[in-house]
Every structure is written in structure tokens, then in C-alpha cells.
Amino acid sequence: MKFLHVMIRVKDVDKSMDFYTKLFDMNLVRTITLDDCVLYFLSDQDGQTQIELTANFETPEDGYKNGDAFGHLAFGVNSMDEFGEKLKSFGCEYTCEPFYMEEAGSTIAFIKDPDGNEIEIIQD
């Protein structure tokens, strides 16, 4: 069995598309239009597991709710310094500044996507 995708609901699809395609270099590989929403499938260069953005035509006024069962999505970067510059030019800030996590042997940091989902950045 294959792990195909992770679906998240987005309130402002333009903002989310910018976030995932410009900040994380993902590509839009498929769009499905349904009666009540449009589904956008984004892929990284490896193209294995995708992120599906669901843009419902009707969205809750104060946005979707973030529970605590779902934790985060994680992306690997070659250079945390370069990513930091990109993040800044994108007008975003770390919610948790980069630090070395000894147990994982990686430098990690956290940001939030436009819908408040936590995103982990990992530099091995």
C-alpha cells in the first residue's frame, strides 16, 4: 500500500498555493473540481506523497479549527540559513527559531502555514 497524500482544508487558496509552491517549491500536478470545492494536488520533486489543498466554496468565517491530534507537516531543506532568508523575503517568521536537536541529529525550526497548521523545517 502506498501513502498517497495528506489533505488539508484552506480558507484562502491563493495564499496557500503561494505558501506551498513558492516557499516550498511544490508543483501543482492535478486539480479536481467538485460541486462544493476544488481540490489542488501539490507534489515535491520526488512526487511520491502529495499535499491536497481542499478549497471549499463555503468556508467558516473565522477559518478552520486546528486540533491537536494532527501535529505538523515537515519539509527538508539543504540550508536553514538560505531558507531563513527566503522566509523573511516571503514576509513570514519562525514560530520557533532554528535549533539543533541532538536526539535527531538535525537542525529544526517551525513556522505556520496560512491556516495555522504547524510546519517543521529540517536540515540534516
Add this chain to the structure above:
Amino acid sequence: MKFLHVMIRVKDVDKSMDFYTKLFDMNLVRTITLDDCVLYFLSDQDGQTQIELTANFETPEDGYKNGDAFGHLAFGVNSMDEFGEKLKSFGCEYTCEPFYMEEAGSTIAFIKDPDGNEIEIIQD
């Protein structure tokens, strides 16, 4: 940049491990023990994007909360019929029975994982 993993918090790690390794044939590829939790990284056969199960030592009594910003994780199966048999023998039930989704050209169904996260099953 590479889409590395999706993290979810689990209340009963044995139950969740059974669910993801036995029902979805994922493999435990890495474990990291921290002061307050253990992180279990599961991979499918392609091994690209992983699922990270976070087992905190202290968990909320009534379990983690499922928001609606996060939607689901999706797995691809070769045969929905075979999966249905496996699901039954596993003591689980569909929360949404298999149906053909014309717009996607796939048969899809939904179940829930032990923490209430929605899981989509897709047969192309």
C-alpha cells in the same frame, strides 16, 4: 525541498502502531526518544514521505482533539475488495463505504484511525 513527514499525536501507541503497520503495511524505520515523548517514524514501501507518530508520556484523558483544518491521510490500495476483507478481519468498519468518484476516476472510501483522524482509501 522535500516533503519529509506528517506528524500526528497518538493516545495509544500500540493501537496506532498496529493500525498503520498491520492495516497499511507501513514499517517502523526510526525511533527517537525525548524527555517527554517517543517519536515513531513509519514508512511505506516507497519510503519517501513518512508518518511520525508522537507518543507523549502525558496525554489528554479524553484523547487529542480533531480540528477541521487537517482533513485526512490517503492510502492507495490495489483492490478495495481485498482491503475491505482485511478491514473486517481487523475489526474496523468504513465510516464511508466505497463509492466511485467520477471526477477523480477512482473508487474511494473512508475509515478512522484510533485517534479519530480520517483516512481515505483510494483504488485507481
